[in-house]
Amino acid sequence: MWLGGVSRLAQMPQHGDRHHHRHHQVVLGFEGAADFELDGTGGEQLRLGGGCLVPTECGHAFQGLGDNRMLVLDVDLDSAIDSQIDREMLNRLFDQPHYFHLDDHFATLLRGLAHELELHGQDPQMQQHISALLLHSLYQRLTGQPLRSQDNAGRLDMMRIDQLIKQRLHDKVSVAELADACHLSLSQFHLRFRQSTGMTPYQYVMKHRLDQAVWLLRCSSHPIADIAVETGFSSQSALTHAIKNEYGLSPGQVRRQPNSN
Known part of the structure:
Protein backbone atom coordinates (compact mmCIF):
# COMPACT_ATOMS: atom_id res chain seq x y z
CA MET A 1 0.00 0.00 0.00
CA TRP A 2 1.42 3.36 -1.04
CA LEU A 3 -0.25 6.55 0.10
CA GLY A 4 1.73 9.18 -1.75
CA GLY A 5 2.43 12.76 -0.93
CA VAL A 6 5.32 15.16 -0.62
CA SER A 7 5.87 16.88 2.73
CA ARG A 8 8.09 19.92 3.10
CA LEU A 9 8.80 22.81 5.41
CA ALA A 10 8.08 26.05 3.58
CA GLN A 11 8.15 29.76 4.41
CA MET A 12 5.06 31.68 3.37
CA PRO A 13 6.07 34.80 1.36
CA GLN A 14 5.85 38.22 3.01
CA HIS A 15 4.37 39.80 -0.12
CA GLY A 16 1.55 37.28 -0.27
CA ASP A 17 0.30 35.14 -3.12
CA ARG A 18 -2.84 33.54 -4.49
CA HIS A 19 -3.26 30.41 -6.64
CA HIS A 20 -4.89 27.00 -6.98
CA HIS A 21 -3.48 23.61 -8.00
CA ARG A 22 -4.53 20.22 -9.28
CA HIS A 23 -3.73 18.31 -6.10
CA HIS A 24 -4.97 18.25 -2.53
CA GLN A 25 -2.90 20.14 0.01
CA VAL A 26 -2.55 20.25 3.79
CA VAL A 27 -0.94 23.31 5.40
CA LEU A 28 0.04 23.02 9.06
CA GLY A 29 1.27 25.87 11.23
CA PHE A 30 4.71 25.12 12.63
CA GLU A 31 6.78 28.21 13.39
CA GLY A 32 5.54 31.79 13.35
CA ALA A 33 2.26 32.60 11.62
CA ALA A 34 0.69 33.14 8.22
CA ASP A 35 -2.64 34.50 7.02
CA PHE A 36 -4.67 32.14 4.84
CA GLU A 37 -7.89 32.63 2.94
CA LEU A 38 -9.72 29.68 1.35
CA ASP A 39 -12.41 30.34 -1.22
CA GLY A 40 -15.83 29.99 0.37
CA THR A 41 -14.60 29.81 3.97
CA GLY A 42 -13.05 33.20 4.74
CA GLY A 43 -9.66 33.81 6.29
CA GLU A 44 -7.78 32.57 9.32
CA GLN A 45 -4.31 32.84 10.84
CA LEU A 46 -2.29 29.61 10.97
CA ARG A 47 0.01 28.90 13.91
CA LEU A 48 1.29 25.75 15.60
CA GLY A 49 -1.71 23.51 16.25
CA GLY A 50 -3.75 25.02 13.43
CA GLY A 51 -3.99 24.20 9.77
CA CYS A 52 -6.18 23.96 6.73
CA LEU A 53 -7.25 21.42 4.11
CA VAL A 54 -7.18 22.66 0.51
CA PRO A 55 -9.00 20.38 -1.97
CA THR A 56 -7.85 20.27 -5.56
CA GLU A 57 -8.70 23.41 -7.58
CA CYS A 58 -9.69 25.36 -4.45
CA GLY A 59 -8.42 28.92 -4.79
CA HIS A 60 -6.49 30.20 -1.78
CA ALA A 61 -4.48 33.26 -0.76
CA PHE A 62 -1.66 33.31 1.79
CA GLN A 63 0.87 35.68 3.32
CA GLY A 64 3.60 35.09 5.89
CA LEU A 65 3.69 37.24 9.01
CA GLY A 66 7.38 37.74 9.74
CA ASP A 67 9.63 34.70 10.10
CA ASN A 68 7.54 31.59 9.63
CA ARG A 69 7.63 27.98 8.52
CA MET A 70 4.66 25.84 7.63
CA LEU A 71 4.61 22.11 7.04
CA VAL A 72 3.01 21.63 3.63
CA LEU A 73 1.81 18.27 2.31
CA ASP A 74 0.87 17.90 -1.37
CA VAL A 75 -1.17 14.85 -2.42
CA ASP A 76 -1.19 14.07 -6.15
CA LEU A 77 -4.30 11.97 -6.79
CA ASP A 78 -3.16 10.79 -10.22
CA SER A 79 -0.03 9.03 -8.98
CA ALA A 80 -0.28 8.69 -5.23
CA ILE A 81 -2.99 6.15 -4.48
CA ASP A 82 -2.76 2.38 -4.64
CA SER A 83 -5.43 1.50 -2.09
CA GLN A 84 -9.21 1.86 -1.99
CA ILE A 85 -8.96 2.60 1.73
CA ASP A 86 -6.72 5.58 0.98
CA ARG A 87 -9.16 6.83 -1.65
CA GLU A 88 -11.99 6.62 0.86
CA MET A 89 -9.94 8.49 3.43
CA LEU A 90 -8.94 11.31 1.06
CA ASN A 91 -12.48 11.69 -0.31
CA ARG A 92 -13.80 12.21 3.20
CA LEU A 93 -10.89 14.33 4.40
CA PHE A 94 -10.92 16.70 1.42
CA ASP A 95 -14.68 16.86 0.80
CA GLN A 96 -14.53 20.63 1.31
CA PRO A 97 -11.97 23.31 2.25
CA HIS A 98 -11.79 24.05 5.95
CA TYR A 99 -9.59 25.13 8.86
CA PHE A 100 -8.90 23.09 11.97
CA HIS A 101 -7.23 23.32 15.38
CA LEU A 102 -5.66 20.23 16.92
CA ASP A 103 -4.53 18.99 20.31
CA ASP A 104 -1.10 19.32 21.92
CA HIS A 105 -0.30 15.67 21.12
CA PHE A 106 -0.57 16.40 17.42
CA ALA A 107 1.67 19.46 17.85
CA THR A 108 4.27 17.18 19.46
CA LEU A 109 3.95 14.73 16.56
CA LEU A 110 4.32 17.60 14.10
CA ARG A 111 7.56 18.76 15.72
CA GLY A 112 9.00 15.26 15.50
CA LEU A 113 8.03 14.81 11.87
CA ALA A 114 9.37 18.25 10.96
CA HIS A 115 12.70 17.26 12.52
CA GLU A 116 12.77 14.07 10.42
CA LEU A 117 12.02 16.12 7.31
CA GLU A 118 14.95 18.40 8.06
CA LEU A 119 17.26 15.41 8.45
CA HIS A 120 15.93 12.97 5.86
CA GLY A 121 13.47 14.91 3.70
CA GLN A 122 15.13 13.78 0.45
CA ASP A 123 14.61 10.09 1.23
CA PRO A 124 11.54 8.86 -0.76
CA GLN A 125 10.74 6.16 1.79
CA MET A 126 10.84 8.70 4.62
CA GLN A 127 8.56 11.01 2.61
CA GLN A 128 6.14 8.15 2.08
CA HIS A 129 5.89 7.27 5.76
CA ILE A 130 5.70 10.88 6.98
CA SER A 131 2.95 11.70 4.48
CA ALA A 132 0.92 8.59 5.38
CA LEU A 133 1.26 9.20 9.13
CA LEU A 134 0.24 12.84 8.82
CA LEU A 135 -2.83 12.07 6.71
CA HIS A 136 -4.02 9.15 8.84
CA SER A 137 -3.52 11.16 12.05
CA LEU A 138 -5.47 14.09 10.62
CA TYR A 139 -8.22 11.79 9.40
CA GLN A 140 -8.73 10.21 12.82
CA ARG A 141 -8.80 13.57 14.59
CA LEU A 142 -10.98 15.44 12.13
CA THR A 143 -13.55 12.76 11.23
CA GLY A 144 -13.49 10.22 14.03
CA GLN A 145 -14.67 7.65 11.48
CA PRO A 146 -13.10 4.20 11.10
CA LEU A 147 -11.82 3.08 7.74
CA ARG A 148 -13.03 -0.27 6.42
CA SER A 149 -10.73 -3.24 6.55
CA GLN A 150 -8.78 -4.20 3.44
CA ASP A 151 -10.95 -7.31 3.12
CA ASN A 152 -14.01 -5.11 2.52
CA ALA A 153 -12.28 -2.54 0.37
CA GLY A 154 -13.71 -2.40 -3.12
CA ARG A 155 -16.85 -4.38 -2.26
CA LEU A 156 -20.40 -3.12 -2.37
CA ASP A 157 -23.07 -4.29 0.07
CA MET A 158 -25.53 -5.33 -2.64
CA MET A 159 -27.96 -6.74 -0.08
CA ARG A 160 -28.15 -3.32 1.56
CA ILE A 161 -28.53 -1.61 -1.83
CA ASP A 162 -31.33 -3.98 -2.89
CA GLN A 163 -33.10 -3.43 0.42
CA LEU A 164 -33.00 0.36 0.04
CA ILE A 165 -34.29 0.18 -3.53
CA LYS A 166 -37.16 -2.10 -2.46
CA GLN A 167 -38.08 0.12 0.49
CA ARG A 168 -38.09 3.24 -1.67
CA LEU A 169 -39.49 1.81 -4.89
CA HIS A 170 -42.57 4.05 -4.90
CA ASP A 171 -40.65 7.33 -4.52
CA LYS A 172 -37.41 6.40 -6.35
CA VAL A 173 -34.37 6.28 -4.10
CA SER A 174 -31.66 8.50 -5.58
CA VAL A 175 -28.20 7.32 -6.59
CA ALA A 176 -26.76 9.87 -4.15
CA GLU A 177 -28.65 8.17 -1.30
CA LEU A 178 -27.31 4.76 -2.34
CA ALA A 179 -23.76 6.15 -2.47
CA ASP A 180 -24.19 7.72 0.97
CA ALA A 181 -25.46 4.43 2.41
CA CYS A 182 -22.24 2.80 1.15
CA HIS A 183 -20.09 5.65 2.56
CA LEU A 184 -18.79 6.51 -0.90
CA SER A 185 -18.62 9.66 -2.96
CA LEU A 186 -20.93 9.74 -5.96
CA SER A 187 -18.07 9.28 -8.45
CA GLN A 188 -16.58 6.41 -6.40
CA PHE A 189 -19.97 4.71 -6.16
CA HIS A 190 -20.60 4.96 -9.91
CA LEU A 191 -17.19 3.50 -10.73
CA ARG A 192 -17.35 0.65 -8.24
CA PHE A 193 -20.96 -0.15 -9.12
CA ARG A 194 -20.15 -0.49 -12.83
CA GLN A 195 -17.20 -2.72 -11.96
CA SER A 196 -19.37 -4.96 -9.75
CA THR A 197 -22.59 -5.20 -11.79
CA GLY A 198 -21.80 -4.12 -15.35
CA MET A 199 -24.64 -1.56 -15.08
CA THR A 200 -24.92 2.03 -14.00
CA PRO A 201 -26.74 2.59 -10.69
CA TYR A 202 -29.63 4.20 -12.63
CA GLN A 203 -29.97 1.14 -14.90
CA TYR A 204 -29.94 -1.15 -11.86
CA VAL A 205 -32.66 0.83 -10.05
CA MET A 206 -34.74 0.95 -13.23
CA LYS A 207 -34.43 -2.84 -13.59
CA HIS A 208 -35.77 -3.30 -10.05
CA ARG A 209 -38.71 -0.98 -10.79
CA LEU A 210 -39.53 -2.69 -14.08
CA ASP A 211 -39.23 -6.18 -12.58
CA GLN A 212 -41.66 -5.22 -9.83
CA ASN A 245 -38.54 0.20 -24.48
CA GLU A 246 -37.35 -2.82 -22.48
CA TYR A 247 -39.65 -5.63 -23.65
CA GLY A 248 -41.27 -4.37 -26.84
CA LEU A 249 -44.70 -4.92 -25.28
CA SER A 250 -47.43 -2.75 -23.79
CA PRO A 251 -48.42 -3.21 -20.12
CA GLY A 252 -51.68 -4.82 -21.32
CA GLN A 253 -49.77 -7.34 -23.43
CA VAL A 254 -47.50 -8.14 -20.47
CA ARG A 255 -50.59 -8.67 -18.30
CA ARG A 256 -52.11 -11.08 -20.80
CA GLN A 257 -48.97 -13.21 -21.00
CA PRO A 258 -49.20 -16.52 -19.10
CA ASN A 259 -47.59 -16.41 -15.67
CA SER A 260 -44.76 -18.94 -15.54
CA ASN A 261 -44.65 -18.98 -11.73
Whole structure:
Protein backbone atom coordinates (compact mmCIF):
# COMPACT_ATOMS: atom_id res chain seq x y z
CA MET A 1 0.00 0.00 0.00
CA TRP A 2 1.42 3.36 -1.04
CA LEU A 3 -0.25 6.55 0.10
CA GLY A 4 1.73 9.18 -1.75
CA GLY A 5 2.43 12.76 -0.93
CA VAL A 6 5.32 15.16 -0.62
CA SER A 7 5.87 16.88 2.73
CA ARG A 8 8.09 19.92 3.10
CA LEU A 9 8.80 22.81 5.41
CA ALA A 10 8.08 26.05 3.58
CA GLN A 11 8.15 29.76 4.41
CA MET A 12 5.06 31.68 3.37
CA PRO A 13 6.07 34.80 1.36
CA GLN A 14 5.85 38.22 3.01
CA HIS A 15 4.37 39.80 -0.12
CA GLY A 16 1.55 37.28 -0.27
CA ASP A 17 0.30 35.14 -3.12
CA ARG A 18 -2.84 33.54 -4.49
CA HIS A 19 -3.26 30.41 -6.64
CA HIS A 20 -4.89 27.00 -6.98
CA HIS A 21 -3.48 23.61 -8.00
CA ARG A 22 -4.53 20.22 -9.28
CA HIS A 23 -3.73 18.31 -6.10
CA HIS A 24 -4.97 18.25 -2.53
CA GLN A 25 -2.90 20.14 0.01
CA VAL A 26 -2.55 20.25 3.79
CA VAL A 27 -0.94 23.31 5.40
CA LEU A 28 0.04 23.02 9.06
CA GLY A 29 1.27 25.87 11.23
CA PHE A 30 4.71 25.12 12.63
CA GLU A 31 6.78 28.21 13.39
CA GLY A 32 5.54 31.79 13.35
CA ALA A 33 2.26 32.60 11.62
CA ALA A 34 0.69 33.14 8.22
CA ASP A 35 -2.64 34.50 7.02
CA PHE A 36 -4.67 32.14 4.84
CA GLU A 37 -7.89 32.63 2.94
CA LEU A 38 -9.72 29.68 1.35
CA ASP A 39 -12.41 30.34 -1.22
CA GLY A 40 -15.83 29.99 0.37
CA THR A 41 -14.60 29.81 3.97
CA GLY A 42 -13.05 33.20 4.74
CA GLY A 43 -9.66 33.81 6.29
CA GLU A 44 -7.78 32.57 9.32
CA GLN A 45 -4.31 32.84 10.84
CA LEU A 46 -2.29 29.61 10.97
CA ARG A 47 0.01 28.90 13.91
CA LEU A 48 1.29 25.75 15.60
CA GLY A 49 -1.71 23.51 16.25
CA GLY A 50 -3.75 25.02 13.43
CA GLY A 51 -3.99 24.20 9.77
CA CYS A 52 -6.18 23.96 6.73
CA LEU A 53 -7.25 21.42 4.11
CA VAL A 54 -7.18 22.66 0.51
CA PRO A 55 -9.00 20.38 -1.97
CA THR A 56 -7.85 20.27 -5.56
CA GLU A 57 -8.70 23.41 -7.58
CA CYS A 58 -9.69 25.36 -4.45
CA GLY A 59 -8.42 28.92 -4.79
CA HIS A 60 -6.49 30.20 -1.78
CA ALA A 61 -4.48 33.26 -0.76
CA PHE A 62 -1.66 33.31 1.79
CA GLN A 63 0.87 35.68 3.32
CA GLY A 64 3.60 35.09 5.89
CA LEU A 65 3.69 37.24 9.01
CA GLY A 66 7.38 37.74 9.74
CA ASP A 67 9.63 34.70 10.10
CA ASN A 68 7.54 31.59 9.63
CA ARG A 69 7.63 27.98 8.52
CA MET A 70 4.66 25.84 7.63
CA LEU A 71 4.61 22.11 7.04
CA VAL A 72 3.01 21.63 3.63
CA LEU A 73 1.81 18.27 2.31
CA ASP A 74 0.87 17.90 -1.37
CA VAL A 75 -1.17 14.85 -2.42
CA ASP A 76 -1.19 14.07 -6.15
CA LEU A 77 -4.30 11.97 -6.79
CA ASP A 78 -3.16 10.79 -10.22
CA SER A 79 -0.03 9.03 -8.98
CA ALA A 80 -0.28 8.69 -5.23
CA ILE A 81 -2.99 6.15 -4.48
CA ASP A 82 -2.76 2.38 -4.64
CA SER A 83 -5.43 1.50 -2.09
CA GLN A 84 -9.21 1.86 -1.99
CA ILE A 85 -8.96 2.60 1.73
CA ASP A 86 -6.72 5.58 0.98
CA ARG A 87 -9.16 6.83 -1.65
CA GLU A 88 -11.99 6.62 0.86
CA MET A 89 -9.94 8.49 3.43
CA LEU A 90 -8.94 11.31 1.06
CA ASN A 91 -12.48 11.69 -0.31
CA ARG A 92 -13.80 12.21 3.20
CA LEU A 93 -10.89 14.33 4.40
CA PHE A 94 -10.92 16.70 1.42
CA ASP A 95 -14.68 16.86 0.80
CA GLN A 96 -14.53 20.63 1.31
CA PRO A 97 -11.97 23.31 2.25
CA HIS A 98 -11.79 24.05 5.95
CA TYR A 99 -9.59 25.13 8.86
CA PHE A 100 -8.90 23.09 11.97
CA HIS A 101 -7.23 23.32 15.38
CA LEU A 102 -5.66 20.23 16.92
CA ASP A 103 -4.53 18.99 20.31
CA ASP A 104 -1.10 19.32 21.92
CA HIS A 105 -0.30 15.67 21.12
CA PHE A 106 -0.57 16.40 17.42
CA ALA A 107 1.67 19.46 17.85
CA THR A 108 4.27 17.18 19.46
CA LEU A 109 3.95 14.73 16.56
CA LEU A 110 4.32 17.60 14.10
CA ARG A 111 7.56 18.76 15.72
CA GLY A 112 9.00 15.26 15.50
CA LEU A 113 8.03 14.81 11.87
CA ALA A 114 9.37 18.25 10.96
CA HIS A 115 12.70 17.26 12.52
CA GLU A 116 12.77 14.07 10.42
CA LEU A 117 12.02 16.12 7.31
CA GLU A 118 14.95 18.40 8.06
CA LEU A 119 17.26 15.41 8.45
CA HIS A 120 15.93 12.97 5.86
CA GLY A 121 13.47 14.91 3.70
CA GLN A 122 15.13 13.78 0.45
CA ASP A 123 14.61 10.09 1.23
CA PRO A 124 11.54 8.86 -0.76
CA GLN A 125 10.74 6.16 1.79
CA MET A 126 10.84 8.70 4.62
CA GLN A 127 8.56 11.01 2.61
CA GLN A 128 6.14 8.15 2.08
CA HIS A 129 5.89 7.27 5.76
CA ILE A 130 5.70 10.88 6.98
CA SER A 131 2.95 11.70 4.48
CA ALA A 132 0.92 8.59 5.38
CA LEU A 133 1.26 9.20 9.13
CA LEU A 134 0.24 12.84 8.82
CA LEU A 135 -2.83 12.07 6.71
CA HIS A 136 -4.02 9.15 8.84
CA SER A 137 -3.52 11.16 12.05
CA LEU A 138 -5.47 14.09 10.62
CA TYR A 139 -8.22 11.79 9.40
CA GLN A 140 -8.73 10.21 12.82
CA ARG A 141 -8.80 13.57 14.59
CA LEU A 142 -10.98 15.44 12.13
CA THR A 143 -13.55 12.76 11.23
CA GLY A 144 -13.49 10.22 14.03
CA GLN A 145 -14.67 7.65 11.48
CA PRO A 146 -13.10 4.20 11.10
CA LEU A 147 -11.82 3.08 7.74
CA ARG A 148 -13.03 -0.27 6.42
CA SER A 149 -10.73 -3.24 6.55
CA GLN A 150 -8.78 -4.20 3.44
CA ASP A 151 -10.95 -7.31 3.12
CA ASN A 152 -14.01 -5.11 2.52
CA ALA A 153 -12.28 -2.54 0.37
CA GLY A 154 -13.71 -2.40 -3.12
CA ARG A 155 -16.85 -4.38 -2.26
CA LEU A 156 -20.40 -3.12 -2.37
CA ASP A 157 -23.07 -4.29 0.07
CA MET A 158 -25.53 -5.33 -2.64
CA MET A 159 -27.96 -6.74 -0.08
CA ARG A 160 -28.15 -3.32 1.56
CA ILE A 161 -28.53 -1.61 -1.83
CA ASP A 162 -31.33 -3.98 -2.89
CA GLN A 163 -33.10 -3.43 0.42
CA LEU A 164 -33.00 0.36 0.04
CA ILE A 165 -34.29 0.18 -3.53
CA LYS A 166 -37.16 -2.10 -2.46
CA GLN A 167 -38.08 0.12 0.49
CA ARG A 168 -38.09 3.24 -1.67
CA LEU A 169 -39.49 1.81 -4.89
CA HIS A 170 -42.57 4.05 -4.90
CA ASP A 171 -40.65 7.33 -4.52
CA LYS A 172 -37.41 6.40 -6.35
CA VAL A 173 -34.37 6.28 -4.10
CA SER A 174 -31.66 8.50 -5.58
CA VAL A 175 -28.20 7.32 -6.59
CA ALA A 176 -26.76 9.87 -4.15
CA GLU A 177 -28.65 8.17 -1.30
CA LEU A 178 -27.31 4.76 -2.34
CA ALA A 179 -23.76 6.15 -2.47
CA ASP A 180 -24.19 7.72 0.97
CA ALA A 181 -25.46 4.43 2.41
CA CYS A 182 -22.24 2.80 1.15
CA HIS A 183 -20.09 5.65 2.56
CA LEU A 184 -18.79 6.51 -0.90
CA SER A 185 -18.62 9.66 -2.96
CA LEU A 186 -20.93 9.74 -5.96
CA SER A 187 -18.07 9.28 -8.45
CA GLN A 188 -16.58 6.41 -6.40
CA PHE A 189 -19.97 4.71 -6.16
CA HIS A 190 -20.60 4.96 -9.91
CA LEU A 191 -17.19 3.50 -10.73
CA ARG A 192 -17.35 0.65 -8.24
CA PHE A 193 -20.96 -0.15 -9.12
CA ARG A 194 -20.15 -0.49 -12.83
CA GLN A 195 -17.20 -2.72 -11.96
CA SER A 196 -19.37 -4.96 -9.75
CA THR A 197 -22.59 -5.20 -11.79
CA GLY A 198 -21.80 -4.12 -15.35
CA MET A 199 -24.64 -1.56 -15.08
CA THR A 200 -24.92 2.03 -14.00
CA PRO A 201 -26.74 2.59 -10.69
CA TYR A 202 -29.63 4.20 -12.63
CA GLN A 203 -29.97 1.14 -14.90
CA TYR A 204 -29.94 -1.15 -11.86
CA VAL A 205 -32.66 0.83 -10.05
CA MET A 206 -34.74 0.95 -13.23
CA LYS A 207 -34.43 -2.84 -13.59
CA HIS A 208 -35.77 -3.30 -10.05
CA ARG A 209 -38.71 -0.98 -10.79
CA LEU A 210 -39.53 -2.69 -14.08
CA ASP A 211 -39.23 -6.18 -12.58
CA GLN A 212 -41.66 -5.22 -9.83
CA ALA A 213 -44.06 -3.58 -12.31
CA VAL A 214 -44.07 -6.68 -14.53
CA TRP A 215 -44.67 -8.92 -11.48
CA LEU A 216 -47.63 -6.76 -10.40
CA LEU A 217 -49.07 -6.77 -13.92
CA ARG A 218 -48.96 -10.56 -14.08
CA CYS A 219 -49.81 -11.42 -10.47
CA SER A 220 -52.30 -8.75 -9.40
CA SER A 221 -55.40 -7.01 -10.68
CA HIS A 222 -54.17 -3.54 -9.73
CA PRO A 223 -54.93 -0.88 -12.34
CA ILE A 224 -51.94 -0.03 -14.51
CA ALA A 225 -51.99 3.58 -13.27
CA ASP A 226 -51.71 2.35 -9.65
CA ILE A 227 -48.86 0.03 -10.54
CA ALA A 228 -47.03 2.96 -12.11
CA VAL A 229 -47.32 4.90 -8.82
CA GLU A 230 -46.31 1.89 -6.71
CA THR A 231 -43.13 1.38 -8.73
CA GLY A 232 -42.01 5.01 -8.85
CA PHE A 233 -43.12 6.07 -12.34
CA SER A 234 -44.50 9.55 -12.78
CA SER A 235 -47.50 8.36 -14.80
CA GLN A 236 -49.07 5.39 -16.57
CA SER A 237 -47.60 6.65 -19.86
CA ALA A 238 -44.11 6.74 -18.31
CA LEU A 239 -44.48 3.10 -17.24
CA THR A 240 -45.84 2.17 -20.67
CA HIS A 241 -42.88 3.80 -22.39
CA ALA A 242 -40.35 2.05 -20.09
CA ILE A 243 -41.94 -1.39 -20.59
CA LYS A 244 -42.15 -0.97 -24.37
CA ASN A 245 -38.54 0.20 -24.48
CA GLU A 246 -37.35 -2.82 -22.48
CA TYR A 247 -39.65 -5.63 -23.65
CA GLY A 248 -41.27 -4.37 -26.84
CA LEU A 249 -44.70 -4.92 -25.28
CA SER A 250 -47.43 -2.75 -23.79
CA PRO A 251 -48.42 -3.21 -20.12
CA GLY A 252 -51.68 -4.82 -21.32
CA GLN A 253 -49.77 -7.34 -23.43
CA VAL A 254 -47.50 -8.14 -20.47
CA ARG A 255 -50.59 -8.67 -18.30
CA ARG A 256 -52.11 -11.08 -20.80
CA GLN A 257 -48.97 -13.21 -21.00
CA PRO A 258 -49.20 -16.52 -19.10
CA ASN A 259 -47.59 -16.41 -15.67
CA SER A 260 -44.76 -18.94 -15.54
CA ASN A 261 -44.65 -18.98 -11.73
